[in-house]
Amino acid sequence: MLSEALQRAEQVAPRLAARAADHDRDASFPVADFDDLRHEGLLGLMVPLALGGMGAGFEEYTKVAMALARGNAATALVFNMHASVTGALAGIAPELARALGATEAFFEERDRVLRAAAGGALYGVAISEAGAGSRLSLLQSTYHRDGDGYRIRGTKSACSGAGHLDAYLVAARAAGGGDAPVISYFLVPDAPGIEVEPGWDPLGMRATASHTVRFDVRVPVAALLGGVEGLALPLAYAMPQWLVASYAAVYVGLGQAAVAEATGYLEKVHGAKGTVTTAARARLGRAEAAVEASRLAVEHAARLVDVAPGEPETNQWIHRAKLLAGDTAMGAAASLAEACGLGALGRGSPLERIFRDARSGAIMPPRSDICADYLGANALGLDPRSVMEAPPW
Amino acid sequence: MLSEALQRAEQVAPRLAARAADHDRDASFPVADFDDLRHEGLLGLMVPLALGGMGAGFEEYTKVAMALARGNAATALVFNMHASVTGALAGIAPELARALGATEAFFEERDRVLRAAAGGALYGVAISEAGAGSRLSLLQSTYHRDGDGYRIRGTKSACSGAGHLDAYLVAARAAGGGDAPVISYFLVPDAPGIEVEPGWDPLGMRATASHTVRFDVRVPVAALLGGVEGLALPLAYAMPQWLVASYAAVYVGLGQAAVAEATGYLEKVHGAKGTVTTAARARLGRAEAAVEASRLAVEHAARLVDVAPGEPETNQWIHRAKLLAGDTAMGAAASLAEACGLGALGRGSPLERIFRDARSGAIMPPRSDICADYLGANALGLDPRSVMEAPPW
Amino acid sequence: MLSEALQRAEQVAPRLAARAADHDRDASFPVADFDDLRHEGLLGLMVPLALGGMGAGFEEYTKVAMALARGNAATALVFNMHASVTGALAGIAPELARALGATEAFFEERDRVLRAAAGGALYGVAISEAGAGSRLSLLQSTYHRDGDGYRIRGTKSACSGAGHLDAYLVAARAAGGGDAPVISYFLVPDAPGIEVEPGWDPLGMRATASHTVRFDVRVPVAALLGGVEGLALPLAYAMPQWLVASYAAVYVGLGQAAVAEATGYLEKVHGAKGTVTTAARARLGRAEAAVEASRLAVEHAARLVDVAPGEPETNQWIHRAKLLAGDTAMGAAASLAEACGLGALGRGSPLERIFRDARSGAIMPPRSDICADYLGANALGLDPRSVMEAPPW
Amino acid sequence: MLSEALQRAEQVAPRLAARAADHDRDASFPVADFDDLRHEGLLGLMVPLALGGMGAGFEEYTKVAMALARGNAATALVFNMHASVTGALAGIAPELARALGATEAFFEERDRVLRAAAGGALYGVAISEAGAGSRLSLLQSTYHRDGDGYRIRGTKSACSGAGHLDAYLVAARAAGGGDAPVISYFLVPDAPGIEVEPGWDPLGMRATASHTVRFDVRVPVAALLGGVEGLALPLAYAMPQWLVASYAAVYVGLGQAAVAEATGYLEKVHGAKGTVTTAARARLGRAEAAVEASRLAVEHAARLVDVAPGEPETNQWIHRAKLLAGDTAMGAAASLAEACGLGALGRGSPLERIFRDARSGAIMPPRSDICADYLGANALGLDPRSVMEAPPW
16 A cells, blocks of 8 residues: 555656656756645655654655656656755754754754745755765865854755755865864755856756855854754764665666666557567566666665664665665666667657666766675675775765 | 574574585585474475474565575575475465365375475475476376376486485376376375486586486376366466575575675685775675675565465566576676685685586576566566467476 | 878867767767768778779778777768768679679669769668668568669668768668568669658767658669669678678777777876776776777678678678677776766766767667577577577568 | 697697596596697797797787687696796897896706707796785795705695696795895796695686695706896786786687587587577577687787787787686676576586686686776776786786
C-alpha cells in the first residue's frame, strides 16, 4: 500500500514528464513542477506533522524521490536539495542540540523555517565552490560575527534552484580560523546581497537551474544551523545521508525511467510481433535487473537511516547506495540506447534526455571512485579520512 | 535476530570452511559436513514442524544457504539440492494435488519422505542429461508403467551428491509419448539399479560429487511426485524458484566469502598500516557493494516466493536473483584476486578456490544469458517460451 | 612521414574543431568545413591521380578520416560518406565490370563523376529507410526502367549531408521483383524531385544534416552503379569495407579527441601539480590504451582492404574494426567524463559534445551486437547469412 | 612469410599442448618442452648470429612467444624469462657499456653466456622477493665485494624454472648502501649455494616451477651485468621492455588459445548445425576481436622496441601492451567459459586450464592497475616516479 505522499508523487510524476522536454531544451527551471509539488503539500514532506508537514522519514523520501525522478530527474534533483535542508533540520535531536549549546531562539527559528516549507517555501543548498567542489574542508566562503548576527561572503557553484529559492543552506568557513577549518551551515533567506549569475547550460540535468550564486549577506544568529559552529564536517562524516544518499534515489528513478522508455519504444517499434532481437532483449533484461537491484540497495540504505542513523553499517550502505545508483543508471541508459537505436535518440525524446541526465550520477559528490575508496577503506577497518587520497569532505 | 536454523548454520559454517581445501583438492564429497548438518537438524530445514522438521520457508532457506556457502559453497550447493527436493515436496498444496488426482497413498509417501529427511536422510536431484542439459523438454530418460509401479531408465549427468544420497529426484519422459513430451518427477530411493560413474573432476565446486548416474530401476506408484504425471514442465515455468533461485543464495554466500577472504588477506599483508593501494581499496569497495546488492536481490526474491509464489513479479525476481548472483560472484572474485595478487592465489588458499567456484554461477542453468533474455522478454510482455531462442526448460 | 593528404587533413582539423561547437548547438551543416576540404583537394582523396585526384587507398583514407574526426567527428562522418561513394566507384575493377555487362557509357559516367569530385563535388549516401534501417534486403524504395533511364521513388532516412550534396548514392529495389529482392545502386545528381525534409536534431553527430530525403526522379542508364543491376547485396557481403569499416576510423578519431580533451582539461585544472587523483589517472591511462589499440585494429583492417579486398580475413577484420572502434569510443568518452567531472561537461565544451557523439558509433549499422554475432558465426565457419538472427544486410 | 624461428615455434607448439594437461595437474616443469626448444635452437633465439644464435629482435621474440603460448602458456612464460636474460644481454650497446666502465672481461663473459644459450643453456630470472614483489627499490637481497668477486645473499620468490636453470639473473642491493639503493644484476651460474625450496602450487601457470630460491653464492666480477653497478633501476625506467612487455606476448597467445579452444568446443558440440546460441556466438565474436586487437598492440609495441628502444612513445606502448594483453586474456577466457558451459571446464580440458592461467596476466608486475596509473601519468606529462602512489619499480 502506497503512502499518501507516494501516491501524490506518482500522480504528479506524469505532469513532470510532460514538461520535461521543454525545460531540458531551454535549461529552464520547472516552475510549474514546483507549483504542483507545493499544491500537493510535498514541499512539507520532511516537515513533522506537528508543524504542518507530512512527517516522512528517509525511506519515504527515497520512494517519493524515485517516483518524481521517473517523471523528471532534474526536478527530483532540486526536490532532493529541498528535502535535504528540511529533512536535516527536522532530524536535529533537541537534547543533542541543547547539549551542544543551542538556545530556544534556534528551535523557534528552526520550527518557523519548517512551517514555512509545509506552507510552500522552497529551500536549496549552496555548498560547492569552483575550486573545492563539495570538499567542505577546502571551502573559501567565509563568515564572521557581525553585531548580533553573521556576515557571510563567498561564491557558490552548482546551486540547484538558484533564483527560485526562498532560502539557501550555505556552508562557510569561520574567517581568520587556525589550521583546522571551522565550517558551519547557515540558512540564508533570499534577500538583496544574493546574486544569481545565470549560466547553467550542462550536458544533463539541465532543468535544475544550478547557477553560480554570489553571497554577501548579513543573517541573524538564529540562522546558524544547529545553533552551533563547526557542525558541517563532523556531520558529513557521522551522518552523511543527506550529502550522499539523497541523490541516489533520483538516479534509481532515472534508471527506472530508462527501462520504461526503452520498453515502450521497443514495443512501439516491434508491436506484439516479438521481433526484438535476442541481443536487445538481453540488454533490456540485464538493465532492468540491475536497476531494480540498485533500487533495493537504496531503499535498504534508507531504512537503515531511519532506524540506525549514524551507525557504521548505515554509513557503509549510504555509500554503497550512491555508488550503485550512479553507476547503474549510466550503464543502463547507455546499453538501452544501444538496444533501441538512433531512432530513440532524437532531441526531445525521453531516452535521449535520460542518457544525458544519467552521466551525472556517478560524478556528483562523492564520485563513484571516491565511494569505492571509502567503502574499501571501511571494509579494511581503516579511517577513510586518514587513508583516502582524496577524503570525501 | 537470527532464526534458530540460521544460528546453527552460522555455527556449522566454520567447520565446513576448515574442511573445504581438502575436499576441493581431492574432489571428494564432504561427508563430515553433512554429518554436521544432520546433527544440527538442518536436513529437516524445509520439513514442516508437524513432520519433525524446522518448517522453514524460502527466505529462511536463502539465509541458511548463504551462511553455509560462506563456509564452503560446494557443500551449500549439495544442500541446495536437498532443500529443493524437500522444499518442493513440502510446498505441494494438498487441495491442488487432490484436484489433479493425487491419492492418499501419495500424501503418505510424501510425509514419510519428509519425516526421513528430518531424521537425517539426504536427497538430491537427477535432472540434467548430457545432450539436453537441464532443458526438461529435451530429456531422453524414460519411464513407463510396469505392474503396480514405474520402470525408469536413463543416464543423468551432474547429479550432485551422487553416491551419498538416500534418494534421487529423477525427471523422465513418458515412453512412447507423442509430440508434446510428458515429463514427470519421481523420487527414487537409492537401490541396486542406480550406478554411479565416478568422474567428477571440474574447475570449481569440486566437492559436490556431481557424477554421472545410470538409472534402471522400478519404483512404486507413490514415487511419482505430486501423484500426477507431466508436472515437471508446467511447474518449471509456473513456480521456478527451486530450479532457478535456490542456486542464487549459494553464489551470494560465495561472493561474501570472497570479500571476507580478500579483506582478511589485505589486512594480514598490510596490517594496520593502511598501505593498501587506492586501486586495491576501490576494487574491494566495488566488490563488497555489488555482493551486498546481490544479497538484497536474492533475499527480496525469496520473500516474494514465500508470500506470492508463482506470481509474475515473483518469477521475474527469481530470474533477476539468479542473473545478479552468478554474475556478481564471478566479477567480485576476479577483481579481488587482482586486488590481492598472486600471493593470495596458491592452491589451498580460500581465494584461489573461490575464484574457481565462482565461475559456475552464471553457467548453471538457466545461464545468465538465458536469464537476461527471459527478463527482457517478460519486460516486453512477451511469452518467453515462444520468443526465446533457447527457452529455459 | 605523413602523406600529403594526411598533412592537409591535420592542418584543416583545428579549423573544424573551432567551428564544431556552433554546428553542434544548431545542428547545422558545416559548410565552411567542406569549403576547406574542397580547397585542400581532399574531396578528391579517393579519386585516381589520372582523374585529378589524390589516388588514396583505404588505409590512407582511414588516417585522413581519423585526423578530421579529431577536429569534428560529425564533419568526418559526412566526409566518410563522400569517400565511400568515390572510393567504391574508383575501386570497381574494369575487367569484372565488363564481364558483368558494364558498357563504355558506364565508365565514361564513372570517370566524369570522379573528376567532378576532384573538382569539388560532394556526394553522399541515401540507403537507410525508416522501416528497414540499412538492411538492404528490406528496402522499400523502388526503381523501374523508364524509357532510356530509370525512375526511382522512395523515402530515405539519415541521409548525411542532405541538401548540401551534388549527388546521392541511392539504393533501391527493382519494382515488381520476385522473392529474391534485386537491390541496385544509382548515383542520382541533385535535381528537382529530390526533397529534403529538415528535422535532423539528434543526441550526437548533430552537424551531419542527416535529414530524411524524398526521391521521385528519373536518371539516365549510366547512373546505375557498376552498370549492372542487383549488385548491392552481393557487394555488401563480399566487400563490406565502405558499408562497415569506413565509420570505424571516425570513431577512433573521436576517441583520440576524447583522450586529448580530457588530458588538456586535467592539465588545466591541476597544472603541473600532479594533483590528479589516482583513479582519474588510471581512467585516462585505460582510455588512451584502449583507443590506441582500436586505432591499430582499424588501420590493420584498412591495410588488408588495400592488399586483399574481399578476402575472408579482411572481412573479419572489417567487422572487428567496426565493433572495437564504436565500443571503445563510447567507453572512453564515458569514463573520461567521470575522470574530469561536471566542470568539463558544460554545453559547448568539447568533451560534452564528444560524449554525445560517441554514443552513435556502436549503433550505426551494423551495430556492435550484430558485428559480434557476425564475427562469432565466421569464427565457427558458419555462413552469417543463414545463421544470424538478423543478418547485417 | 613466417621466419624460421616462428616456423619452428609453430611446429613445436602442438607438442607443448599435448603435454600441458599433465604438467598443469602435477605442477611439474615441462622438461621435454625445453628439450624440444633446445633441439630446435630456440634457446638461442635472442643470441646474435655471430655467436651461434638466431639473432632475433623483440618483434620476432613476440611472435615466437605467442606461438609457444598457444601450445602451453606456462612453458612460454619460462621461455620469456630466458629470452629476457639473453635478449637483454645481447642488447647491451658496446659503446655505452664501455663508457660506463665495462671491461673486456665483461664482454668475454657476456659472449660466453650467449654462446652457451645458443648451445642449449637455459637461464631464468630471480628478482622478486616476498616483501617487495618486483619493486627493485625495495629488494632486500644484498651483495658485497668479496675478494675478486661478489658475495650475493638473499631469498627470491616466484623464480620461474627454478631447479632447471643453468644460470639465474639475480637482482640485489649493494650492502651497506646509503639512502638511494644501488641495485645491480648478476648472472649467477647454478652452483652449490643455490637452494630451491619446492612449493610452487598456484591457481594457474602451474608448470613454471616458480619456486622460492635461496642464494648464498660467490660470483666472479664478470658476473656483474653490464659490468657496472646500479644499472637495474635506471634500466627499468629507461628500457622496460623485458620487465614489462615480454609477458604480454604470452597472454596474447593464451587468449588466442582460449578462442581456438572455445571455437573447437562449440563446433564439436554443435557440429555444422549452427545451433550455437546468439549469445554464445556474440561472446565468441567479442572475445576474438578483443584478443586480435591485443595482439596488434603487443606486436606494435615490439616493433617500436626494435626500432626506437627507450623512446617515450615506445615505453608508453610497452605499458599499453602489458595492460591490454593481461586484461583481455582474462576477459576472453571468462566469457568463453560462459559461452561453452561447464562441459568445457573439466580438469584436464584446455579451456579449464586457460581460464586459470589467464588470471595471472593482469597481476604479474606491473599490475594492470599500475600500468593504467603509469599511462595516465605519462599522458599528463608527469613523471610516474614522483606522482604514482606505488611506482612500478
